[in-house]
Every structure is written in C-alpha cells, then in structure tokens.
Amino acid sequence: MPTGPLRPSPLVEQAAERLRAQIADGTWPVGARLPAETALAQQLGVGRSTVREALRALAGAGLVRPRQGAGVFVVATEPVEDWATRLRRAAVTDVYDVRMAVEVHAVRLAARRRTLEDVEALHTALAGRRAAATADDTAFVDADIALHAAAVAAAHNPLLSALFDEFTPALREALTGLLALTGLRDHDPNTGYDTHAALVRAIEDGDAETAANVLRRELEQTLELLAARSGK
Incomplete structure (x- = not known):
C-alpha cells in the first residue's frame, strides 16, 4: 500500500490517485466503508477539503458512493468509463x-x-x-x-x-x-x-x-x- 505524505500539487488529483490505488489493492474492498474525512486527511497529509474533492472524483468514476449518515462506501474496484x-x-x-x-x-x-x-x-x-x-x-x-x-x-x-x-x-x-x-x-x-x-x-x-x-x-x-x- 502506498504510504507517505503527498507532494504539494496537484493535491486533489494525487489524493484521488492514492485512494484509487488503495481500493485497487484491496486495502478497502467492495462494500468497505472508508475512514472519515479527518482520518483520511491525516493519513494523506492534506486538508479535509482536498479529501472531500478527491472522494467526489472517485464517486464520479463509480468507485465509491456516499450514504447519508453512514459514510462513504466502496462500490467498485475499477472506474466506470462514460x-x-x-x-x-x-x-x-x-x-x-x-x-x-x-x-x-x-x-x-x-x-x-x-x-x-x-x-x-x-x-x-x-x-x-x-x-x-x-x-x-x-x-x-x-x-x-x-x-x-x-x-x-x-x-x-x-x-x-x-x-x-x-x-x-x-x-x-x-x-x-x-x-x-x-x-x-x-x-x-x-x-x-x-x-x-x-x-x-x-x-x-x-x-x-x-x-x-x-x-x-x-x-x-x-x-x-x-x-x-x-x-x-
């Protein structure tokens, strides 16, 4: 699993790529709930707003889906191409x-x-x-x-x-x-x-x-x- 702080820019793209890699390697399998934004921000060394945008990108790619009041869950390991x-x-x-x-x-x-x-x-x-x-x-x-x-x-x-x-x-x-x-x-x-x-x-x-x-x-x-x- 990739570790270590991210380079300064572009943070959202890097954060999304790091999370995508962790989903792909089974760190978070389909059905798993991702850690809260605060925990992800600490792990990635970025702000919560960056994590939020990265999660939106992953949701747009069909990898994760937010559930109101429950968190963000992995729904696929490969992005869905439009x-x-x-x-x-x-x-x-x-x-x-x-x-x-x-x-x-x-x-x-x-x-x-x-x-x-x-x-x-x-x-x-x-x-x-x-x-x-x-x-x-x-x-x-x-x-x-x-x-x-x-x-x-x-x-x-x-x-x-x-x-x-x-x-x-x-x-x-x-x-x-x-x-x-x-x-x-x-x-x-x-x-x-x-x-x-x-x-x-x-x-x-x-x-x-x-x-x-x-x-x-x-x-x-x-x-x-x-x-x-x-x-x-």
Missing part, C-alpha cells in the same frame, strides 16, 4: 459498426417522420456539401457530417441525435485522415455526392427502405476503406 471516453478509446472501425446501426435506423425513421423544414434543412446541407468541394478536406468532412446530422435530426428522436453528436469527433478525425491517405478527392473533389443526393431524395420521398439501403452501402464502403487502412 460513453464519450469509450468512444475516444475505441477503434474507428468499431465506432463505424455502431454508427451504422444508429444512423441506418435513423434515416429509416427520418423518411417516415420528415417535415417540410427537415427537407429544407437536408437540401441546404446537401448544397453546403457540394459547395465544400472547393474547400480543404477538413471543411469538406465537416460539411459531410452536417448533412448526416441533418438526416438523423429528421428522425425526431433526441437520443439518436445525441448519439450521433457523440460520434462526431471520432468521425471527423477518421474521415479527414482517410481522405488524406487515399486521395479520394484528387479526381473527384465532391466524392460521394450522388449517393448523398440519393439519400436526401429518398428521405424527401418518404422511401424508408431506399434511404436505409443507400446509407448502408455508403457506410459499408467507408468502413471497408477504414478497415484496410487500419489493417483490421
């Missing part, structure tokens, strides 16, 4: 597998639920993607993602939109890298335009299955390129 953290660490091919499941279902719903405003937004996004053909890869990818986001938004399911938003940073990085690596835009600066126009048309026409099939084919092709790039 969805955003898992996405940042995931392989891009795994992200695309999940994206396909979410987005293909979303456009199927979009074809059934779209409003006139949704259709206008889709055409605006499609025009923006076409205009971005003269821009650099980053701007082009942003315009492409904006069109996909508009398609998901037309499903009128805030959870699907929230999931897509979580994917956006990983998608932007992966697609920008893919364009740079493959040179897809060298001979076709607006690569994929016909497919995206067909997607917008299917949603506008209320053709759910065509919308789903068009998008699935597009994402499968991109996934194949990403898999080849990663060697997976």
